[in-house]
Amino acid sequence: MDMANVESLQELLDTPISLPLQVDLRYNVAVCTECCTGVAFDWMQSHLRNKHGIRKRLDVVMEHLNIEGPTLSSTEVKAWMSEVWVLPNAIKGVPVRAGIACKECQHSAPDITSMMVHFSNRHPDLKTKDNMMKCNI
Ligand SMILES: [Zn+2]
Ligand SMILES: [Zn+2]
Numbered sequence: 001m002d003m004a005n006v007e008s009l010q011e012l013l014d015t016p017i018s019l020p021l022q023v024d025l026r027y028n029v030a031v032c033t034e035c036c037t038g039v040a041f042d043w044m045q046s047h048l049r050n051k052h053g054i055r056k057r058l059d060v061v062m063e064h065l066n067i068e069g070p071t072l073s074s075t076e077v078k079a080w081m082s083e084v085w086v087l088p089n090a091i092k093g094v095p096v097r098a099g100i101a102c103k104e105c106q107h108s109a110p111d112i113t114s115m116m117v118h119f120s121n122r123h124p125d126l127k128t129k130d131n132m133m134k135c136n137i
Pocket of ligand 1: 020032033034035036047051052
């Protein structure tokens with residue numbers, strides 16, 4: 001798929017760059033900090049455009065994320081989410097509902113119990129209460 005040339009040159013000139021995307025380096029997955037969901041490498045541009053009205057060339061997005069190679073693809077992200085994440089309902093077109101997210105790695109969970117499990121597995125040295133925030137899942 002030719003992703004790099006989809007956007008026009010005009011959009012390249014857009015500055016400054018402010019994107020709600022981050023990369024979780026542990027999993028090599030792009031995460032949308034506004035939606036609290038994993039975003040596959042091949043979905044990044046359309047996610048930014050459709051969800052946030054942001055049009056950026058893929059290489060600009062990659063530069064923002066400070067990555068040189070692709071993060072997880074949609075197939076890999078699906079496998080990753082079924083293991084690591086609660087599936088973001090937004091992707092299936094189901095209305096988002098309130099959940100909680102881990103400030104440390106943006107992992108999201110539907111309730112505090114799942115989040116406590118997440119903390120004991122991933123961040124045993126951090127307090128769940130102090131390191132979570134509300135989000136939509
Ligand atoms: Zn988003
Ligand atoms: Zn976490």
